[in-house]
Amino acid sequence: MKSSANRRWFLKSLALAGAPVVCPTVEADETDGHESGATSxxxxxxxxxxxxxxxxRKCEYACGQAAGFNVPPIETFDDRAVFENDRRPGPASYTVVNRYAAGESPxxxxxxxxxxxxxxACASACLxxxxxxxxxxxVVYDPWKCMGCRYCMVACPFQIPAYEYDNAFTPQVRKCTMCADRIANGARVPACVEICPKECLIYGRRDELLALAHDRIRQHPDRYVEHIYGEHEAGGASWLYLSDRRFADLGFVAVPAAAPSHLTETLQHAVFKHWAPPACLYGLLGAIMWLSRRPDDEPKTSPAVPTMPPRLKGAVS
Ligand code: SF4
Ligand code: SF4
Ligand code: SF4
Incomplete structure (x- = not known):
């Protein structure tokens, strides 16, 4: 515990001090938030x-079990009183189920x-x-790299990452891992998917899930709204939703389709990975601005020396 606290203090100190080193080459590597081969x-x-x-709520129970949390007996998840308030995932619950009722509708x-x-965006923001x-x-988390800045929590458009504020010595950011460890250890599907008695959770290749979702909408246009949440939101996501209600009525936030710039993200990680000096950072940002300028930002003429406006020329002479 102590060594982790020291490591964070060391990383924070370095981040603030900005140790001057050689300007980095810009390359997508293991810290750019996208491991090679990760395509949508x-x-x-x-x-x-x-x-x-x-x-x-059996998915909540299975998730807690898989994550190693201190989970109460499965019968306690029959308690419907929890639906009185909307809940959010927290440091000891990677997933929660919320209820939405509207008049006579089921x-x-x-x-x-x-x-x-x-x-x-969480990975983009992480320095x-x-x-x-x-x-x-x-999207997985490495507590050994984390310096506890919680920028990821601010950046996430869905307000998902939670922080262990009650953990004084080794606090971590917590969120669903899509059961990455469990899958790596040979499980076929995430724990929540496995336990769901209604099979309303399907694990598979994202492109095949999208094809399946579009097919269901096509086959049952009276049953589903023509929108797959997660197909385009924030640049698209691995977790997708089909619904018969407008997503806005089910607590889903309206998020633009645009994702954070990959170029900016790559530069940011490269800069902070190598602790480049501020001048280098300003140079890189200036280069981005120059490259992304609009055509009408171009000067119409390129005089060799500064010239005085004609009206003022006469006034001086
Ligand atoms: S929803 Fe997206 S941005 Fe938010 S924590 Fe998950 S991967 Fe990161
Ligand atoms: S995928 Fe795994 S970590 Fe994520 S909610 Fe399901 S059980 Fe929990
Ligand atoms: S039906 Fe499936 S997804 Fe719904 S609460 Fe139960 S386990 Fe979770």
């Missing part, structure tokens, strides 16, 4: 069909967790590459 089409994901969920349940974005989009599609 080849990655895995989960499709939740909200129309099939009955709110049993109630709907939404499982909330990290969406494992294709271009995760030390503690969050990574892996080749499987999962």
């Amino acid at each position: 089409s080849g990655t895995m994901g989960v499709l939740m069909d909200i129309t099939q969920c009955v709110g049993c 109630e709907r349940f939404v499982k909330v967790n990290c969406l494992h974005c294709n271009e995760p 030390v590459g503690a969050l990574q989009k892996t080749a499987t599609g999962a």
